[in-house]
Amino acid sequence: MTSVNAAFGELAAERRIASAPLSHVSIELGHLYMEDFEAGPERLREQFGRVAPWAAAVRSGWQRRIPGGRARVSTCFLIDDYFSRFSTPAELVPMVLEAAAEHDLSIDYLARESSCAEADGVELARLVEGRLVDDPPPGTTGSRPPVKETGWLCNGSRSPRPGSVQAMGPAQRWAPPVQNAKRGHSIFVDVELWDENGGRRTWSCPFLAAVWQLLRLGMLRTEGELPLRPVPAGASWPARWDDLPPIVQLNDQAAPFSAYTTLSVLSPRFLPVELAVRTVLSQVAVDAEVLEQVRRRSDGEGVALEDEIVDRVTYVFG
Amino acid sequence: MLIFAISDKGGTGRSVTSTNIGYRHALQGNDVCYLDFDFGSPTAGAIFSVSSVARGTRNGGLHEYLRGGCAEPHRVDVWTESDREGLRTKPPGAGRLVLLPGSEGGGELSAVDDEMVRRCVQLFGRLEEEFDLCMVDVSAGRSFTAEMVLQASVRLPSIPFRWLVFHRWTRQHIIAADGLVTGADGLLDAGARFGHDPEELRDRIRFVRTAVLEPDAAELVGLRDEQRAWLSACDAELRELAGRHGVGRTAMLGKVPLDPVLQWREQLISDEDVLASKIANAETAAAFDELAKKIVDDSAWEGL
Amino acid sequence: MLVMGEVHTALLQNSGEIQEPVCRQVLGLMAGETVRVSRRPIAHALSPDLLTGVDCRLPSASQARVRAVGTVVSRCAITGGRVAQGSSYVRVERAAVDRRLSWSHYLSRPGVAEVLGKAKAGDLAAGFLDGAPPDCLDLGAISGRFLDLAQSSPLLDRRAPFRIPRTRLRWVTEVGEPSIRFTLHSDQVRTVRIAHPEPFTPALAALCEDLALHDWLLTTLLVLVERAGIGSAPGAQAAAKLAPAVDHLLHLWMPGAHVGESLAPYWESLDRRPGFTRQWRTLEDRVRDQVALNTLTLLSITAQTGRRCQ
Ligand SMILES: Nc1ncnc2c1ncn2[C@@H]1O[C@H](COP(=O)(O)OP(=O)(O)OP(=O)(O)O)[C@@H](O)[C@H]1O
Numbered sequence: 001m002t003s004v005n006a007a008f009g010e011l012a013a014e015r016r017i018a019s020a021p022l023s024h025v026s027i028e029l030g031h032l033y034m035e036d037f038e039a040g041p042e043r044l045r046e047q048f049g050r051v052a053p054w055a056a057a058v059r060s061g062w063q064r065r066i067p068g069g070r071a072r073v074s075t076c077f078l079i080d081d082y083f084s085r086f087s088t089p090a091e092l093v094p095m096v097l098e099a100a101a102e103h104d105l106s107i108d109y110l111a112r113e114s115s116c117a118e119a120d121g122v123e124l125a126r127l128v129e130g131r132l133v134d135d136p137p138p139g140t141t142g143s144r145p146p147v148k149e150t151g152w153l154c155n156g157s158r159s160p161r162p163g164s165v166q167a168m169g170p171a172q173r174w175a176p177p178v179q180n181a182k183r184g185h186s187i188f189v190d191v192e193l194w195d196e197n198g199g200r201r202t203w204s205c206p207f208l209a210a211v212w213q214l215l216r217l218g219m220l221r222t223e224g225e226l227p228l229r230p231v232p233a234g235a236s237w238p239a240r241w242d243d244l245p246p247i248v249q250l251n252d253q254a255a256p257f258s259a260y261t262t263l264s265v266l267s268p269r270f271l272p273v274e275l276a277v278r279t280v281l282s283q284v285a286v287d288a289e290v291l292e293q294v295r296r297r298s299d300g301e302g303v304a305l306e307d308e309i310v311d312r313v314t315y316v317f318g
Numbered sequence: 319m320l321i322f323a324i325s326d327k328g329g330t331g332r333s334v335t336s337t338n339i340g341y342r343h344a345l346q347g348n349d350v351c352y353l354d355f356d357f358g359s360p361t362a363g364a365i366f367s368v369s370s371v372a373r374g375t376r377n378g379g380l381h382e383y384l385r386g387g388c389a390e391p392h393r394v395d396v397w398t399e400s401d402r403e404g405l406r407t408k409p410p411g412a413g414r415l416v417l418l419p420g421s422e423g424g425g426e427l428s429a430v431d432d433e434m435v436r437r438c439v440q441l442f443g444r445l446e447e448e449f450d451l452c453m454v455d456v457s458a459g460r461s462f463t464a465e466m467v468l469q470a471s472v473r474l475p476s477i478p479f480r481w482l483v484f485h486r487w488t489r490q491h492i493i494a495a496d497g498l499v500t501g502a503d504g505l506l507d508a509g510a511r512f513g514h515d516p517e518e519l520r521d522r523i524r525f526v527r528t529a530v531l532e533p534d535a536a537e538l539v540g541l542r543d544e545q546r547a548w549l550s551a552c553d554a555e556l557r558e559l560a561g562r563h564g565v566g567r568t569a570m571l572g573k574v575p576l577d578p579v580l581q582w583r584e585q586l587i588s589d590e591d592v593l594a595s596k597i598a599n600a601e602t603a604a605a606f607d608e609l610a611k612k613i614v615d616d617s618a619w620e621g622l
Numbered sequence: 623m624l625v626m627g628e629v630h631t632a633l634l635q636n637s638g639e640i641q642e643p644v645c646r647q648v649l650g651l652m653a654g655e656t657v658r659v660s661r662r663p664i665a666h667a668l669s670p671d672l673l674t675g676v677d678c679r680l681p682s683a684s685q686a687r688v689r690a691v692g693t694v695v696s697r698c699a700i701t702g703g704r705v706a707q708g709s710s711y712v713r714v715e716r717a718a719v720d721r722r723l724s725w726s727h728y729l730s731r732p733g734v735a736e737v738l739g740k741a742k743a744g745d746l747a748a749g750f751l752d753g754a755p756p757d758c759l760d761l762g763a764i765s766g767r768f769l770d771l772a773q774s775s776p777l778l779d780r781r782a783p784f785r786i787p788r789t790r791l792r793w794v795t796e797v798g799e800p801s802i803r804f805t806l807h808s809d810q811v812r813t814v815r816i817a818h819p820e821p822f823t824p825a826l827a828a829l830c831e832d833l834a835l836h837d838w839l840l841t842t843l844l845v846l847v848e849r850a851g852i853g854s855a856p857g858a859q860a861a862a863k864l865a866p867a868v869d870h871l872l873h874l875w876m877p878g879a880h881v882g883e884s885l886a887p888y889w890e891s892l893d894r895r896p897g898f899t900r901q902w903r904t905l906e907d908r909v910r911d912q913v914a915l916n917t918l919t920l921l922s923i924t925a926q927t928g929r930r931c932q
């Protein structure tokens with residue numbers, strides 16, 4: 001015997017990353033806030049009426065793109081139970097489903113906004129916060145830690161603080177903030193990620209919306225596992241929001257919840273929020289292994305994806 | 319171990335005494351680092367006879383480091399970079415002796431921000447990994463520098479630290495030294511505000527008397543009886559005053575006699591200065607040597 | 623083009639070695655990410671990889687102004703529950719367009735810094751290994767901070783058995799005929815230059831971390847032996863000063879333990895020349911002999927006093 005090939009493995013030493021089932025596109029049919037609810041079912045119907053043609057267009061667009069027309073399209077609907085609590089699932093959900101059905105829209109998945117902060121003991125918002133890699137202004141050598149304004153994230157350099165740091169030294173003068181990737185002139189964006197009151201952290205709406213996008217893109221993992229999986233709807237709707245699973249699957253034939261790309265149909269009043277969402281998304285470092293998994297899958301089925309995560313998120317404002 | 323050297327008044331002998339203590343501590347076999355935090359006038363380089371940094375360094379001074387201007391402060395290895403022949407070889411058995419000079423032309427801090435404290439914490443934490451003793455010249459009086467190190471030491475609960483308050487043996491100096499510790503916005507007051515336990519902090523503070531002229535000193539041999547009697551009376555009065563101000567024997571770590579060499583020049587007193595050239599007094603070297611042992615001798619730091 | 627990295631290595635600031643659960647907590651630098659732990663042949667724990675954004679000049683031997691934008695990969699490691707490391711590296715590649723793009727572009731290629739404009743790999747490698755000037759990419763500062771993260775963990779008691787400086791090892795790998803060159807610079811700085819026929823994989827970074835670890839062990843043991851003053855100091859005193867080496871270091875020498883099979887030849891060639899393991903074994907013998915000799919002396923003294931008492 002000359003040599004023996006020995007193999008030795010240690011599971012704890014390896015990184016194993018679960019892969020997410022993926023549709024081609026995840027269409028968000030709506031996002032319900034208290035004010036919409038208070039405006040009554042008419043407002044909901046109107047919303048779905050606006051969304052329906054766009055959803056149909058996107059669906060047929062993907063069907064044309066995919067050989068055999070077998071595009072996997074899933075739809076979802078988000079209810080805000082984080083910033084304000086209103087009504088009950090038992091009262092609200094049937095109303096939403098009915099209004100959607102009137103426009104021939106079927107909602108595949110229903111999600112609660114608070115699950116983007118925390119669900120089933122997993123703090124999704126914290127996971128994403130830990131993955132923020134700040135956009136470095138030119139001249140960032142790594143010699144000092146990134147300049148942070150706790151709880152804020154921006155796309156450039158903030159104005160320097162006035163005042164001097166040395167006795168009898170020159171005082172700092174005001175200077176404008178600058179966008180890092182500016183072309184000619186700056187569009188400087190500074191997003192509040194969270195604030196804290198009495199030790200309790202409240203995540204901002206754009207930050208949770210960024211988490212929501214990443215969740216729909218199947219980009220999040222905790223300890224290598226998918227943080228949330230849709231749960232089939234029960235026979236009846238609970239009376240408390242906390243008793244509703246974070247993501248409920250309403251249609252058992254639905255294509256997977258997460259997808260290569262997302263589409264959200266929104267009222268233009270959400271434009272500033274989505275600018276903030278994109279500012280956040282473009283500074284989230286998704287796990288390299290997850291990126292690679294998705295790339296391999298999409299390549300495998302001949303779907304060309306944008307390299308940048310933020311470019312896989314699309315909108316219709318109208 | 320971090321030692322913070324402070325005094326209420328300027329020109330008390332804080333820098334000369336603390337550098338000599340650091341030097342002696344290195345000779346005793348410990349790795350020592352000296353940090354010149356006297357940002358307004360960084361002159362430790364001159365005392366170590368490193369002329370290239372006599373008034374601080376142009377690149378990578380501590381001031382610059384704390385402001386975030388460089389990733390790591392400039393280091394000077396005294397054993398190789400000193401201009402004094404007698405210092406340029408590391409004596410057998412001695413530890414490292416490294417100087418972190420201030421920035422040339424630096425000024426006093428005009429404020430302390432959180433970022434600065436963070437950098438100070440980082441610096442102390444890293445130096446603690448490799449040096450037995452870090453001697454920090456905090457400059458005179460209530461300053462932002464003192465505030466910064468008070469804040470930094472709170473954030474490093476497992477790194478031991480001690481304060482040395484230097485003062486001369488005069489009425490004004492005794493009262494001032496006490497005021498710096500116990501007065502309004504003094505070390506204890508400000509320390510408590512930043513989260514130190516005042517009792518514990520008090521136990522970590524000792525006084526060092528500098529340039530002391532003992533009534534029985536050799537220098538006084540030629541004095542008239544009247545003069546000697548007057549000096550003795552003064553000394554007794556000062557001792558009583560010191561006792562009342564909590565600056566008395568129990569809170570004192572040691573005293574350094576007035577030395578002719580130091581009166582003329584700010585420098586390290588080497589054994590050669592005492593034994594070979596005989597320019598310095600043996601008592602002075604012995605006092606530094608003794609202090610260098612006492613700063614780490616826990617029995618000298620038991621609760622008052 | 624090339625990959626460059628820097629590893630800082632230090633004695634973990636704790637009185638004794640720490641156990642796996644503590645290691646996991648100390649290195650749990652990112653929510654939802656597991657610490658990778660292997661136990662054989664020596665305990666080795668690795669934090670998740672974290673990214674730092676940079677946009678700055680790259681060091682260049684010819685002082686050329688080369689700008690790069692991208693992310694640096696960093697992590698912390700603890701070996702044997704005793705030695706901590708902060709390690710960073712970046713793959714330097716030519717950008718497709720010569721202007722800065724939106725940040726999301728760089729995040730889609732984690733661990734890559736794209737060079738805007740022209741640059742020569744050899745020039746960058748030499749500039750980096752020489753030690754970068756202040757306004758250039760500073761991998762050392764990043765690694766230093768990662769090491770701080772481990773060292774300042776509240777789970778450590780900070781009562782390390784001896785004081786010792788950190789060492790820093792800068793490394794560069796390029797594609798080419800297999801070769802490795804290890805250079806000692808100052809007391810604390812080392813450089814490694816590797817040519818490897820295959821494209822870069824993180825295993826090469828792991829090799830450099832392993833080299834840095836063993837170089838630190840050797841450097842540290844040399845310092846401890848020197849401090850003990852064998853021969854000049856009394857035997858008992860020398861033996862006492864060597865005790866921390868026996869307690870904390872001697873069992874840690876395990877070259878190549880976490881280096882892939884295919885990279886093992888690099889270690890082997892360094893072990894032939896300059897012969898790291900040979901030097902380690904010699905020192906180890908010296909330490910053990912000194913301690914044994916002292917024990918013998920003590921025993922014979924005890925025996926003598928014992929006889930006298932009888
Ligand atoms: N034991 C001593 N005997 C005689 N002169 C001394 C003694 N100690 C210090 N001096 C002298 O006193 C003067 C002031 O000393 P030093 O510069 O150390 O004071 P300092 O407290 O650091 O002053 P500053 O606040 O200006 O930094 C120097 O000229 C020094 O040489």
Ligand SMILES: [Mg+2]
Nearest residue numbers: 332333334356
């Ligand atoms: Mg001074």
